Amino acid sequence: MSVVLVDAGGTNIGSVRYALQRLGVDAALTADPTAIRAADKVILPGVGAAGPGMARLRELGLVELMRSLTQPVLGVCLGMQLLCEHSEEGDTTCLGVIPATVRRFVEQPGLRVPHMGWNRLQAGREHPLLAGLREGDWAYFVHSYAVAPGDHALATTDYGGPFASVIARGNFHGMQFHPERSAKVGAQLLKNFLAL
């Protein structure tokens, strides 16, 4: 199976790649449209801000390509947010393959932003991406922006109210947390993606 990591400048590319290696998959890091189109699985990692993330995809000429992919695609953290329609972060138009918008956490007393640390996943519906996930399993999050729950949400997490922590529409999937840094739970979810 060929897996590619889209090199959109995300700073967690190395750790996602290592996580895949621990699962026995050697993923190629590429920004080459032909290689991305030909891959069995495409992962869009991302740490950073939405504006520079989309700018980088545009510079690489990958916006239309990403939108047109038909194989399973996984966006991680910012990568997930880039799959949505719009992000409040820098008022950024994103890829728009999942009908959702990304908003900043509203600060409340005792609610620190960024949302940083281990929080629980609550599965909303059955999906092969969540195979083996137990209610309340922990995943590691680091983010200031989030997607509201909705039809696209496979799992939610509570931080001053629920937000979508796993989303999917058709072949496009997103995880707001970092599966590559979520110990055994994260490894299971990555394995599930590779098996889609």
Added chain:
Amino acid sequence: MLSRRIIPCLDVRDGKVVKGVRFRDHVVMGEIVDLALRYRDEGADELVFYDITASPEGRSVDRDWVERVASVIDIPFCVAGGIRSVEEARAVLHAGADKISVNSPALERPALINELAEAFGVQCVVVGVDSLRDADGEWHVRQYTGDPSRTQALSRRTLDWVVEVQQRGAGEIVLNCMGSDGVRQGYDLEQLGVVRALCQVPLVASGGAGAPEHFRDAFLEADVDGALAASVFHSGAIAIPALKQALAAWGVATRL
């Protein structure tokens, strides 16, 4: 609910994990990757690696061990040590670190915090603050604490700096209370509480952990998001699984 984080801190010197008392007299504790794996297996929520001699020696972090840690560790880790530019930070992040922490270089040039936040987002940017109460009764920051011969007391008040770094884009603050560091008498709850009131981003307590109750007090009294410790974990004086069980029993949200 977000859990509170238990964070072993590994001070790195010449590629080994070391520990000193009150930032002096370092002894070797073990190999970086071995200790990292041990803490991962014991349930540490995150790891912090401080290349403690990088800043005093005017160099950046040695990226080889960052890559070695990143390839085996499946929990988040933060790297600190002499990161002075966006490019140096990018190299460490690309080597596999999840966050970078800046301390002395941010004091040299505070705009570094803005540049890092702009380049990578605030969630990657941790500011470490070494703080000590001076004769005037105020807490002041210290610079170059990795090398006692170069450690400098600054006129900058800790509380002013805590406010400023957040305005500049710090996504997390690690407050190292130097007066309590290494002596295992408990975190400096007074100082942490005052800083907490000024801190809208996650706050990590550092310096002074000696018993499970100290972690409890930091979480429940000073309301910190994470608690960092080194010697009590390295020596085995506190085992992380037992600590987390105890915290859960005290009502602290814990990833078990």
